[in-house]
Amino acid sequence: MPLQGGVSTPASSCPVAKNHFPSPLNMTDKTNTKILLVDDEPNILVVLEFLVKKEGYQAFKAENGEQALLTMASQAPHIVVLDVMMPGMDGFEVARKIRANTRYDDTRIIFLTAKGTQEDRFKGYATGGEVYITKPFDNDELINTINEVVEFG
Amino acid sequence: MDAGIIILISIAYVAFLFLIAYLAEKREKAGRSLVNNSVIYSLSLAVYCTAWTYYGSVGRAATSGLGFLPTYIGPAIVAPLWWVLLKKVIVISKSQRITSIADFISSRYGKSTWLGVIATLIAVFGIIPYISIQLKAISTSFDLLATKQGALYLHAEIPFYLDSALYIAIALAVFTILFGTRNLDPNERHEGLVAAIAFESILKLMAFLMVGFFVTFWIYDGFGSIFRKAMSNPELSRLFSLEETNINGWEWFWLSFLSMSAVLLLPRQFHVSVVENTNPNHVGKASWLFPLYLLLINIFVLPIAIAGLDQFPAGAVEPDSFVLSLPLAHNKEILALFVGLGGFSAATSMVIVAVIALSIMIGNNLVLPLLLRTQAFHEEQYINLNVRLLGIRRISIIVVLLLAYGYFKAVGEQYTLVSVGLISFTAITQFVPAVLGGIYWKRATKKGALWGLLAGFGIWAYTLPLPTMVETGVLPIQFIDHGPFGIELLKPHQLFGLTGASHITQAAFWSLTANTVIYFFVSLFTSQSPLEVSQADLFVDIYKYRKGSTDYDVMRRQAMVKDIRILLNRFLGEPRGNLLLNAYENSQRIDLAQQKVAGADLVNYAETHLAGAIGAASAKIIIGSITKEEPISLEEMFKVLEQTKEIIQYSKALERKSAELERTTKQLKEANERLKELDRLKADFITTVTHELRTPITSIKALSKIIKETPNLPEEQKQEFLTIVVSESERLTRLINQVLDLEKIQSGPENRTLAPIDFAAVTERAYSGLRQLMRDRNIRHELMIEHQPLKVKGNNDRLTQVVVNLISNAIKFSKEGNGAITVHLCQDGQMAVLKVQDNGKGIQPKDQKLIFEKFTQLSDEDRGKPKGSGLGLFITHSIVAQHGGNIHVESQPEMGATFIVEIPIWTEKSQ
Amino acid sequence: MTNDKVFKLLGLFFVALLLFNFPILSLFSEGRPMGGATVIFTYIFLTWGAIILFTALIVESNQNNKPR
Secondary structure (H helix, E strand, O other), rough: OOOOOOOOOOOOOOOOOOOOOOOOOOOOOHOOOOEEEOOOHHHHHHHHHHHHHHHHEEEEEEEOOOHHHHHHHHHOOOOOEEEEEOOOOHHHHHHHHHHHHHHHHHOEEEEOOOOOHHHHHHHHHHHOOOEEEEOOHHHHHHHHHHHHHHHHH | OHHHHHHHHHHHHHHHHHHHHHHHHHHHHHHOOOOOOHHHHHHHHHHOOOHHHHHOOOOOOHHHHHHHHHHHHHHHHHHHHHHHHHHHHHHHHHHHHHOOOHHHHHHOOOOOHHHHHHHHHHHHHHHHHHHHHHHHHHHHHHHHHHHHOOOOOOHOOOOOHOHHHHHHHHHHHHHHHHOOOOOOOOOOOHHHHHHHHOOOOOHHHHHHHHHHHHHHHHHHHHHHHHHHHHOOOHHHHHHHHHOOOOHHHHHHHHHHHHHHHHHOOOOOHHHHHHHOOOOOHHHHHHHHHHHHHHHHHHHHHHHHHHHHHHHHOOOOOOHHHHHHHHHHHHHHHHHHHHHHHHHHHHHHHHHHHHHHHHHHHHHHHHHHHHHOOOOOOHHHHHOOOHHHHHHHHHHHHHHHHHHHHHHHHHHHHOOOHHHHHHHHHHHHHHHHHHHHHOOOOOOOHHHHHHHHHHHHHHHHHOOHHHHHHHHHHHOOOHHHHHOOOHHHHHHOOOOOHHOOOOOOHHHHHHHHHHHHHHHHHHHOOOOOOOOHHHHHHHHHHHHHHHHOOOOHHHHHHHHHHHHHHHHHHHHOOOEEEHHHHHHHHHHOOOOOHHOOOOOOHHHOOOOOOOOHHHHHHHHHHHHHHHOOOHHHHHHHHHHHHHHHHHHHHHHHHHHHHHHHHHHHHHHHHHHHHHHHHHHHHHHHHHHHHHHHHHHHHHHHHHHHHHHHHHOOOOOHHHHHHHHHHHHHHHHHHHHHHHHHHHHHOOOOOOOOOEEEHHHHHHHHHHHHHHHHHHHHHHEEEEEEEOOOEEEEEEEEHHHHHHHHHHHHHHHHHHHOOOOEEEEEEEEEOEEEEEEOOOOOOOOOOOOOOHHHHOOOOOHHHHHHHOOOOOOOHHHHHHHHOOOOOEEEEOOOOOOEEEEEEEEEOOOOOOO | OOOOHHHHHHHHHHHHHHOOOOOOOHHHHOEEEEEOOOOOOHHHHHHHHHHHHHHHHHHHHHHOOOOO
């Protein structure tokens, strides 16, 4: 959506990409950065965990929404990599719940999904996701994105 | 005179009558009716004057002076009323197509068969004595002409085969059959007969006037001289005094009353005045011409009687034959022959018309109803009904004449012409209450008429004909003198102790009183059937129904049957209209083509059916328009109704169209919904398939890259990753295969032949293949196979796929961590039944059918992320269907689901 | 057919009924000659003739009015 001189407000029908643009996390120490990985496919979790740990982050795994929220409460991760299509609570629902809690205002959410439609993408942003990555993803791209979020928000 | 000549002249005379009849019928066919004429009509009514008048009046006058007159005074008194009464009866009869007096009575009271039968019997038994006196008159006059002497012998004393009266009866029967039953006229009209009768009336009047003139002006010098002669003789002057001839007011009244009734209701009178009538307006002229005829034929009766008494020594000549004896005594043989011919014509005309009238009654009201009731009378006989009816008529003519001859031979000779004739008059008078009440009193009922007639007829039979049986020795004389079983009150000639009246008068009084009283009170205390009500209405209010139309030529042209046909065809369509009329014809056993005027019955029938189509009120109006016969209003009515009909049809068509549109719209909407749903399902399917493809590809791609870009990856991790890559690749292959399978199954029946295979073995193998997976998932599992082997006709791979799909499905949905799966195979009749049960969340009833459809996946709320492509159950369903089986699911939410597959058992026969 | 005509004919019928019955008839029951015949004979036939005449007059007169 083009912004014209920062004066006009975006059309109401368009989902706002970000209603709050948080400042960069500025986490200098990657080992202190906690990343929660949520996916119902164990094989994908294997991949994600390997990639994130290799980059030096702390990784936590959850196979569904409930597990994810429990881990949120106990670990308060900085970043959540969230699959959308999961049994029980889906990724959007999990994101909404995270956003409802002010404690997690600084938590960044990265959607990782096989659902690649524009509609899903909007829905992802609307529910408070920062980034939307479609499967199958590129390993480097994923890591770069995570790094960017960590460094610049 | 030679008897041969007399017979020859008689035959020539009869031949001449036939000629007249022939000419009249020829003119009728040419459309120039001779008979459609008020003078001919009046003359035909003179069939009233029979041998009774011709010979009997003189005989009666010779003993009781003016006592012969009430028989003719009665008609003279009532004639002014004919314009009212007779005309009404004629109009009714024409509209109802009435063929006899019995028919008239039966029609009026709801077309009662029983009433018709009773009236016919009264008429037949009442008239037989009357016919017998004609036979007597003819044979006596033959005897006289042939021998110049009175009766040569008593007919009762000679064997019947030598009796001239028998041969006269037979000749008359032949004559009547030839006249009356050559063909069957639907209206029972015989123009030839009427012409002949009219001619006979002229002849008998002329002959009688001739003999009157001869006696009065030839033998004597006019009335004055005869009357003076009579006055001088105390024995004769007695005849001019009513007192001295035992005529009192009571006798006079009853005798004139009897004749008033008889002149209208005698079967032959009813026949000529009503049935043979060609135009009701002829009644006008007849109401004065006919009395004039009677006056003329009676004016010389007393003079001839006086002359006879004066000329012949007392007791030498029978007074009944003075008319013939006087010219003979003066040797005027030609005159005598002419007079005899006049008498012959008087007798023959009466016999012919009376017997024809009776035969119509017997045929239509007695025999036909009985025939129609018998089962033997079937359709094919109905076709020849005309022939049959003519046969019945001919037989009844012969029977009636033989009965008359029998009566004559048994008792007739003992009585004078007039006394026997009056017995018949009294019988016929019994019709008066039923007829008069019938045309003026709507309340009169069938039961009233029936019981009244029976009572009157019973008293008549008891008081008049029964006592005459005493003469024949059938009954003892004590019957008359002391009553039956000595009960004086029941003496037939002084019934209930009534004395001082003649037999006729007391019989007439009692029978008619009983008849009338019973008729009246039974009518008041009984109710009418609907048909009786409508007939009563039609009879009493005939002019309302035939307003302004007294000329029934017009009436007959009204062709109401045609109108009804038109109405029915117009409003119900031609096929149905014809169908209805045919049904009516069959049920009533009539031929509408032969009928012009429809009875109330058909009108009601038509109205009822019209009411079904156009509503009762409209039906009443249009039927009213044809019954009132207002052609213009009918026309208008048609126009209005036609328009109404069109509007109704139009609106009906519109209604139909809009209903059709609604239906089409609904169908379109449904189709659209289905398409939308299909579209949605397709989109969902694509999403699902995409997701399902992307998931393994994601793992494969990521792990391959990791392995490739991480040279120092530990071996065991490398192995783990490669295992995942392989497994995910297999998953991918499976998915692709499924999609391809689906395509194959969808593209029609496979040409792979189905062979008998063991479903139990298939199930076992598939189950074994998945056992490890169930163990891994910690699912309790059980296999029960009741029959082994269980042969079905099928494809091994496909059926394996079915079992695998169902078990995989169960694994997918069984309770997490505490799953349980039961696979159960058994035989139920001709079916192999496979049940796969899980203990998962179950399936909502609304979804139980849906899950077998292509692309269906249960919604996320219920199931979360579906773990399949959405194709598994659809593929299963398709395979099962190809095997001639079926699949369904039984489930309660939260109670698990059971998928049940039924496949037909293989037998030798099913090859 | 007019009602008038019906009433006239009905009247004529009652008159005839009266004239041709006792006691009127008994008034003429005499053997006395009259007009070439006896009283009763003459009475009956004259009355008869009169009734015929009146019937004819009533019936035929209206016949002319008939064509409407």
